[in-house]
Amino acid sequence: DAGVIQSPRHEVTEMGQEVTLRCKPISGHNSLFWYRQTMMRGLELLIYFNNNVPIDDSGMPEDRFSAKMPNASFSTLKIQPSEPRDSAVYFCASSRPGTGQGEQFFGPGTRLTVL
């Protein structure tokens, strides 16, 4: 089975540009999580969805950040406009709650650099 797929793997953009990060969760997983990892702040949960519905977006740092999950197999995290402080690795993870398994499966991450 394919794991969590993220694209692009690397993104370099200039300040002010729009950035869209993409995630395809593992088939059958109905919870999806977006994380951001930086040296200064560690691993931060930005937002998570259950059955395509956003449950908690309190971790989204600013209105410049938005996330959508139009269907069970696709989610996007958008930053508009991007700023240098948004440079980080962004991870997507998925899981199947209620199965007694519990673990989240992480994608390889997208390394974002905003110049």
Added chain:
Amino acid sequence: AQKVTQAQTEISVVEKEDVTLDCVYETRDTTYYLFWYKQPPSGELVFLIRRNSFDEQNEISGRYSWNFQKSTSSFNFTITASQVVDSAVYFCALSDWWALCFNKFYFGSGTKLNVKP
């Protein structure tokens, strides 16, 4: 409130030494899960173990072992005879009863393990 504390920011050992990574958690719930993840230099987060709050048996998997003690709210991870390939950042995480509905995790800040040859 839920919280996971990994007080050791960075640990350096020489190959073949044993090393223990500490994890202390806080939760008011009686039903919860604890996890350990490994993040090698390549960057991906790899699931290592899950433990539920009703199972306090220690677990051993090869050179890895985990010591779960509810009395001290700790879930420590020991690597026996460490190897250079064990060099990574290790994260401890907690998922409690409400969060289990969605599998939301509370991650610790991570411990960076350096194993020198």
